[in-house]
Amino acid sequence: MTGLPRYEDVVDAASRIEGVAHRTPVLRSRLIDEQLGLQAVFKCENLQRMGAFKFRGAYNALSRFSPAQRAAGVVAYSSGNHAQAVALSARLLGIPATIVMPHDAPDAKVAATRGYGGRVVTYDRYTEDREEIGRALAEKDGLTLIPPYDHPHVIAGQGTAARELFEDEGPLDALFVPLGGGGLLSGTALSAGALAPGCRLYGVEPEAGDDGRRSLAEGRIVHIDTPQTIADGAQTQHLGDLTFGILQRTAPTVVTASDDELIDAMRTFATYLKLVVEPTGCLGLAALRRHAEELRGRRVGVLVSGGNIDMARYAALLGGG
């Protein structure tokens, strides 16, 4: 386990992203507090550059490239926020970026990635494997592959969000964090261990796919089929080796939220906090609602991971359509 990132790596990442990533605001709502019977603070990574915390990890990773790596370029496979995070980071650092996306990815996402200056390579999601394509491109052109979560610099970068939260709010009693591949949660665990050792950490998975909970219970990385959930950022099939290693050691409580609870939380964010939050970003608040009773009177953080969602879809979910 010597290869696992540590809190010192989060501190280093924080200095690398300073002045480039936003130090996102922490918001609160008296009405939410009254409803839940506790004091909640929301770390708003939906207000991060490109709309999600993923920018932190991607920028940290790319900022460490050697001159030769920078010249050759970066490759990433993702249909979501990681793609845009890598494309934007590469643009800011002057690194050529190649993003492998499914041929039927939404036009808006392809356009956004191209808008950040990324070259988009498409693949057929039914007949081709994106990891293979990514690796083949990396080998052929000497590109550096940056995976979406299982990478020490990505994990360390994601940990900077919770670090800022603890710096601003002190050691909270509990913190709710979305859980997909585990990059955000394991980075958060590093910061919590150093800055708020008494803070109870909750990782929140979609109810449709609780591989994280099962992995920690069984002591091995459990693989599942792609879970059917509106939380597209948490539709991962398994934890990574590094993220699992950190989570085994730090032992967060893993809980779940249903799609209906996510939609409820999405409406609460819009109504009381005036925030557009994507379904995955609603995992924390949705789970906090379920667990409010056991946290009565406590100071509780919620990591709001992102706000990228197609507007027609968002309007339909908000409006109940």
Added chain:
Amino acid sequence: MTGLPRYEDVVDAASRIEGVAHRTPVLRSRLIDEQLGLQAVFKCENLQRMGAFKFRGAYNALSRFSPAQRAAGVVAYSSGNHAQAVALSARLLGIPATIVMPHDAPDAKVAATRGYGGRVVTYDRYTEDREEIGRALAEKDGLTLIPPYDHPHVIAGQGTAARELFEDEGPLDALFVPLGGGGLLSGTALSAGALAPGCRLYGVEPEAGDDGRRSLAEGRIVHIDTPQTIADGAQTQHLGDLTFGILQRTAPTVVTASDDELIDAMRTFATYLKLVVEPTGCLGLAALRRHAEELRGRRVGVLVSGGNIDMARYAALLGGG
């Protein structure tokens, strides 16, 4: 004109609301900047307590009550953000609040006002006059009436938002501000005069009711019928004596935005800034779009006044329904 508030009153208001009102964040979007060809910064008063800048002025005014005024209570007439601002401020200061609202006001608004601890008195908007009812209640019970905009402490309080923006961002080249009764714009003009004398100030009215522009052009307060617009916070029929006095002296440029432009801006806020903004709060960005050419390359502020909107209506506007 000796009764007009001055910048010193804004400074005093800032010290009174400090630690009670939020110092709201200033957000920006690279994609909006690229589309407009300038650098825009958004002062997010939709993230203010109770969801709008109105809290600043109401709290400032109520915090200056004498012991006798506090004991007797406050009365306000409003179906919108001013009602909630007075109700919340009164609750925080331990002052009994009476809010005069139309009998057919939306349940959500009545509930929100009661939720903040306000007593709601309803009137028939077709047969009764709310100002008369407010005045009658004030006389009968010795209540202090706080009008929504034409009051020196209200104006001074509203000016604190722009003061914070100039403190955070320096003297901008231009600043766009929603214009209804003129409380926010005149308070902003006081702060701009002191902190950013070279900043060009734009007041933005709904296209359906440009009484502000006409008033400044004609040198007298022009009265109009209630304008038909989705910008319900700017459905005022005339400027106030104090707000007109300040605006005559400070001479902002008054421009307009159509409802379609407001809806476009609302979608832009949700898509690029992840913010829920009510139609009135969209006036600034909508007008900036029209005037982007003349501000090419400049640093431009946009005052986002509030985010209170019924979710079903918001979803319908976002979704194009």
